[in-house]
Amino acid sequence: MSGITVNAKINGDPVEFICEADETLLDVLRNRLGLTGAKEGCSTGDCGACSVTVDGRLTCSCLVLGAEIEGHNIGTIEGMAHGEELHPLQKKFIEHAALQCGVCTPGFLIAAKSLLDKNPDPTETEIRFGLAGNLCRCTGYDKIVRAVQDTAKEMRKTNSRKGA
Amino acid sequence: MATVILWGSLKPHTGGKISVEVEARNVQELLARLGETYPGLQTQIKRGVSVSIDGLIYREGWLEPLKPDSEVFLLPRMQGG
Amino acid sequence: MRYERPTTLKAAAQMLAKEKGQAFILAGGTDLLVRLRTGFIEPDLIVDIKSINGSKTIQKTATGFKIGSAVSGAELGEHAALKKAWPGVVEAANLIGSKQVQGRCTMTGNLCNASPAADSVPALVAAAAKVVIVGPKGKRTVAAEEIPVGPGKTSLKKGEIIESIVLPKRPPKSGDAYLRFIPRTEMDIAVVGVGVSLTLDGKGVVTKARVALGAVAPTVRLVPAAAKALIGTKMDKAALDALAAACSAACSPIDDKRGTRDFRIKVAGVLARRAAVIARKRAGGK
Amino acid sequence: MPLDNAPDSKRKYNVVGTRPLRPDGIDKVTGRAKFGADATAPGQLVGRILRSPHAHAKIKSIDTSKAEKLAGVKAVITRDDFPDHTDGDSALYDTMYNIMAREKALYEGHAVAAVAATTPAIARQALKLIKIDYEILPHVTDVDEAMKPNAPVLNRKMFTDGVDPKPTKASNIARRFEFGHGDVEEGFKKADIIIERSFKTEATHQGYIEPHAALASMSPDGTAELWCCTQGHYMVRDVCARILGIDISRLRVTQSEIGGGFGGKTTVFIEPVALALSRKANRPVKVVMTRDEVFKASGPTSSTSMDIKIGVTKDGLITAADGTFRYQGGPFAGCSPAEFGAMSAFAQFHLDNVRAIGYDVLCNRPKTISYRAPGAPMANFAVESVIEELAHKLGMAPIDFRIKNAAREGTKSSYGPVYGPIGLGPTLEAAKNHPHFKAPLGPNQGRGMAAGFWFNFGGQSCVSLNIPTDGTITVSVGSPDIGGSRASMCMMVAEELGINYEQVRAIIADTSSLGHNDVTDGSRTTFATGMACILAARDAIKKLCARAAATWGIPEDAVTWEKGFAKPAGANAGDFAPLSLKEIAAASPGTGGPIAGHHEYSADGAGVSFATHICDIEVDQETGASKIVRYTVIQDAGKAVHPAYVEGQFQGGAVQGIGWALNEEYIYGKDGRLQNAGFLDYRIPVCSDLPMIDTMILEIPNPGHPYGVRGVGETSIVPPLAAIANAVAAATGVRFTQLPMSPPRILKGIEDAKKAGAKKAA
Incomplete structure (x- = not known):
């Protein structure tokens, strides 16, 4: 076995690690970098619990090889809050009780942020389809959708204030 | 004498009776008496039973007191998800 | 297992040709990594083609669109001109997996995975897409429907790589559409898929049509009889009934965990009718 | 003994009934909450389990020698590493048999061996080197097939219990149950209309997003630590210790955050295996x-497979209800919930004559x-x-039919x-008056x-409740928090003490820190552990009052507790300024030491x-696709x-029910192997x-309960299956008696009805 040396950025910070060719990005994050926020729910891309962004694009980290991220920037749940300040989505998920067990929550937050980055004013249908790659078994999704709707509304208000 | 009502499939162990009278001060005594009188019930008692005493379900509760006129239902040991 | 990331097609083809063990091409990896993870395959070599020049670009040419083989579904969906020209193909590609999968999956991969249920393939076949292949013996171009030859099997030879998929330039008053049936609204594999591409004349009569079915046979099925049912008509009820009947007749599906034979046969006709109506609307018909 | 704690209907709540932020919220939205698979230990090995590819096979021999020789392999275990310590406890024996097959592999996926190695790749390779000589046996996976006299018998020593006389021939029918009262035959004689139908449902999975995970560290002297995701770490401790033959108190189990359970994490699967591997390797194993x-x-x-027969008079009174409920529970007796199916089936009705017969049946499927x-x-x-069909036949609104026959206070269940x-x-009544009930349909x-x-x-x-010197509260509970129970525990403690929610923190204690706590199941946590929190708080209040009394030099019973303050009462009322919780806590080192409340x-x-559920569904008549367009849950929470x-x-319960009704199912091939063991083809509902x-x-x-609390977790999954079937029947005119109502099944139903209609017309 020969390790592959990879240089990349995680949440903007430079990282260097060695991984095997068959290790996924999820393996690398969890087992080599100690970033266990991304969860392994299926390892086949069907549950979204391991969602991250690669150069800003939403993806399942279980469907990416660790070796592939050479030179790329990965966004994970650990990079979502700014210091003590939670991202509005994080706050709204807690406020709306949009999590019960919470294991799907990091994936949902990454996916929801990716959705709102592209579409700051999504309809309920757009939110539902935008989050269809993330499974939640506890909530029935109702409160998750409401949390995203409420965040979008608040962020639009904040942004228009900033713009003015 | 408390009246104990069994569920149907325990009948074979009580000579066809679904309702039996037992002299007992609490659930523990009641189960012991039942087992002594009807040894066929031992397997189920060992496997676990819950009881309903005058309408209230006790999942365990061996020391639960019984009144002379208490109506007791034997129930399979409660499980949940 | 080795991981390689060549920067030219030639180098990639050489690596694949030289490898004595099992070698696989990695673009989006949304199928490959699943098979790797579940122990279905045990590759000796994985060749990542995303660093190859042109593999990640969509080029508008005089004769149509050239889509690099590592272009993701999300990138296809963001390409306004392509979406305008071939909405059916783009929507088919965008149906593959979740938003997360869209960030990675490619049409070329969908084609090479050779699943009978691949979503983008009936749309590509209906669109008369061509595939440019690079291999040890040079370049060749084949029709999309010639790539899959059976479940999980392709006509690609050792050392061959798909460079791009080419969608032809469309005549005016053309439209295409893809519909699939899945039990859920998302995150599913097509139980039936139908791609329809057609061109109308000034009076709204269909002059050209191609209809392709997915998930109803071991490979994607181009159905000339279905096209014939539309050509020369204004797609009245009789024509649509004939289309549906031709599509149902072209099915030779199996019963499996995703659907029954009877269900697929019936629904192929239903979806063909619905897809044709969408395609006509996109072509500027009523 | 029932506590004298009937709820005070006039009580005004300050905290209970509000919606504060959950205490574990930030950890869970930032990714730092530690779930089962997130723990690590120094020197940890990777544990992997080899599983039977066969649905039913005798294990003639297991050769682990090659795997043991592979570099990086530190332990290989098989059935030989689990000597029988179960001492005649058949349920425990079955649990042990399930976590590691003994004479036979009883279903596809049954564990047959396990390895601990330094890397995942070596562990995978080692599994391939284990050679097992199977003798493949005939299998059965369908409950009706399993009950037939000629079915392959899983357990040759099993003779149906609960029938008279006891059978002399072994079968897959483990037990027969019967519940009910009155005389159903007499009841049916009084009926004007009788409907009799048979139903089938497929197996479904709880579908929690977090797979089972366990990190075990066990020393050769039998001292062990286990970190795992479970609904009951005390259960895990007791069961693992007994299987491994160690003292219960030697094993400390710490519960991780749990990524969903829904009942699926109320037993052990990998935990004893991880411990046994760790013992053998003498290193931590995950x-x-x-x-x-x-x-x-x-x-x-x-x-399941079920037959239902219900009779009514023409004025809509149920005269008799009879049902037979056949549930397969996998390969061991007593595992299917057939009893609870039979007991609960008719529980919502007031019935003079009712009978429910249940069968617990063995199949070559997971336990x-x-x-x-x-x-x-x-x-x-x-x-x-x-019931719905009867209402239609009577020409009565189904809601009125249900109200007329509903169980009420005093009904013999x-x-x-x-x-x-x-x-x-x-x-x-709330359903009948709900706007949803009157809304027009498309x-x-x-x-x-x-x-x-x-x-x-x-x-x-x-429950243990501790008060440090600043007057804040730590409440230690032993019930895993699956859906936010730490918040409700804090709320109830705050309510009792008359303080703010923010002043209370709840933690889940490990098994060595508290007395036994039952598994989080039966919707018991908020009710039972919550009530223990209330009583622990009352215990603490008593001690707080005693400290105040001592400080003031008055009798303890002359002090009352009000809104966070100890106040002199009775003859001493107004003699002293009230002492706050904070003040009493601050003084505690000098007034007798730490203050704690406890309840067990x-x-x-x-x-x-x-609960009553209402569902609107839209069915695509050409494809059989269905879409839930509106759904309302009405439930009593106490x-x-x-x-x-x-x-x-x-x-959440309603949506699990929706999945069960429409698309979720275990699909077995003729070979007895599960064909859809993944989230792609085991279709749980997605957001869209x-x-x-x-x-x-x-x-x-x-x-x-002192506040009137009832458990709420489970009931919500009960009505959706029928509510949806009734909605589909209304949308299509076809009654479906088999779940799931997947599109192919609905389309076939519609087509068959059309054909039957055409035939009738002709």
Whole structure:
């Protein structure tokens, strides 16, 4: 076995690690970098619990090889809050009780942020389809959708204030 | 004498009776008496039973007191998800 | 297992040709990594083609669109001109997996995975897409429907790589559409898929049509009889009934965990009718 | 002993009933909450399990020699590493048999060996080097097939229990149960209309997103630590210790955050294996299931086959109800929830004549374990489908038919006991008056409803409450928090002490820090552990008052506790300025040392639970695709401690029921192998499949709880199956008696009805 040396950025910070060719990005994050926020729910891309962004694009980290991220920037749940300040989505998920067990929550937050980055004013249908790659078994999704709707509304208000 | 009502499939162990009278001060005594009188019930008692005493379900509760006129239902040991 | 990331097609083809063990091409990896993870395959070599020049670009040419083989579904969906020209193909590609999968999956991969249920393939076949292949013996171009030859099997030879998929330039008053049936609204594999591409004349009569079915046979099925049912008509009820009947007749599906034979046969006709109506609307018909 | 704690209907709550932020929220939205697979230990090895590819096979021999020789392999274990310490406890023996096959592999995915190695790749390779000589046996996976006299018998020593005379021939029917009262034959004689139908449902899985994970560290002297995701770490401790033959107190189990359970994490699967590997390797070992393993080798729920017969008079009074409920429970006796299916099936009705017969049947499938209101949803599907059909036949509105026959206070329940105050009637009335019930329907849409029941129970809880010198509170509970229970525990403690929610922190203690706590199941946590929190707080209040009394030099009983303050009362009222919790705590080092409250008990008086659901569905008549367009849950919560999480339970349960009704199923091939062991083809509802799920919380106080709380977690999965089937029937004119109502099944039903209609017309 020969390790592959990879240089990349995680949440903007430079990282260097060695991984095997068959290790996924999820393996690398969890087992080599100690970033266990991304969860392994299926390892086949069907549950979204391991969602991250690669150069800003939403993806399942279980469907990416660790070796592939050479030179790329990965966004994970650990990079979502700014210091003590939670991202509005994080706050709204807690406020709306949009999590019960919470294991799907990091994936949902990454996916929801990716959705709102592209579409700051999504309809309920757009939110539902935008989050269809993330499974939640506890909530029935109702409160998750409401949390995203409420965040979008608040962020639009904040942004228009900033713009003015 | 408390009246104990069994569920149907325990009948074979009580000579066809679904309702039996037992002299007992609490659930523990009641189960012991039942087992002594009807040894066929031992397997189920060992496997676990819950009881309903005058309408209230006790999942365990061996020391639960019984009144002379208490109506007791034997129930399979409660499980949940 | 080795991981390689060549920067030219030639180098990639050489690596694949030289490898004595099992070698696989990695673009989006949304199928490959699943098979790797579940122990279905045990590759000796994985060749990542995303660093190859042109593999990640969509080029508008005089004769149509050239889509690099590592272009993701999300990138296809963001390409306004392509979406305008071939909405059916783009929507088919965008149906593959979740938003997360869209960030990675490619049409070329969908084609090479050779699943009978691949979503983008009936749309590509209906669109008369061509595939440019690079291999040890040079370049060749084949029709999309010639790539899959059976479940999980392709006509690609050792050392061959798909460079791009080419969608032809469309005549005016053309439209295409893809519909699939899945039990859920998302995150599913097509139980039936139908791609329809057609061109109308000034009076709204269909002059050209191609209809392709997915998930109803071991490979994607181009159905000339279905096209014939539309050509020369204004797609009245009789024509649509004939289309549906031709599509149902072209099915030779199996019963499996995703659907029954009877269900697929019936629904192929239903979806063909619905897809044709969408395609006509996109072509500027009523 | 029932506590004298009937709810005070006039009590005004300050904290209970509000919606504060959950204490573990930030950890869970930032990714730092530690779930089962997130723990690591120094020198940890990777544990992997080899599983049977066969549905039923004799294990003639196992050769592990090659695997043991592979560099990096530190331990290989098989059945030989689990000597039988079960001492005649058959349920424990079966649990042990399930975690590692003995004479036979009883289902595809049954564990047959395990390895611990330095890397995942070596562990995988080692599994391939283990050679097992199987003798493949005939198998059976369908419950009706398994009951046939010529079916392959899984256990040759099993003779059906509960029938007279006891059979002399072994079969797959483990047990027969019978519940009910009155005389159904006589009842049917009084009926004007009788409907009799047969139903089938497929096995479903709890579908928690977090696979089972365990990190074990066991020394050769038998001292062990285990970190795992479970609904009951005390259960894990007791069961593992007994299987491994060690003292219970030697094993400390720490519960990780748990990524969903729904009953599926109420037993052990990998935990004893991880411990045995660790003991043999003398190093920590982590075992994490793959999703494929979760589907094949954890505990789904039963597939069923049921017959229902109900008779009514022409004025709509039920005269008799009779049902037979056949549930397969996997390869061991006593695992299917057939009893609870039979007991709960008719529980929502007031019946003079009722009989429910249950069969617990063995199949070559994974050992079933609880799934939210175990056994009830399928039985309810069958019964409430027939009820709807009867109402239509009577020309009566189904809601009125249900109200007319509804169980109420004083009803002798179908499973025996007489009901106290219950909330069924109010949920039905609320449904009838709900705007949803009157809203117009669009084309191809149908509306259905169903009412459901679940028992709920209490059980053992132990709570410790500590007050440091700043007067804040730490409450240690032993019930894993699956859906936000730490918040409700804090709320109840704050309510009792008369302080702010923010001043209380709840933690889940490990098994060595508290007395036994039962598994989080039966909707017991908020009820039973919550009540223990209340009583621990009352215990602390008593001590706080005693300190105040000592400080003031007055008798203890002359002090009362009000809104966070000790106050002199009675003759001494007004003699001293009230002492706050904070002041008493600050003085505690000098007044007798630390102040703590404690409570341990086995809680009873949980109070049964009822819900009524309304569902609108739209069916594509050409493809059989269905879409839930509107859904309303109305349920009695007794008292909602944290209404947002009560709503969440209602919504989550309803959506699991929706999945069960429409698309979720275990699909077996002829080879007895599971064909859809993944989230792609085991189709749990995704976000875009659903509308918002409306909820209505009713509060009919439970007399067995000081605030009137009832468990709410399980009932919500009971009515959806029937509510949806009734809605589909309304939308299509076809009654479906088999689940799931997947599009191919619905389309076939529509087509068959068309054909039958055409034939009739001709």
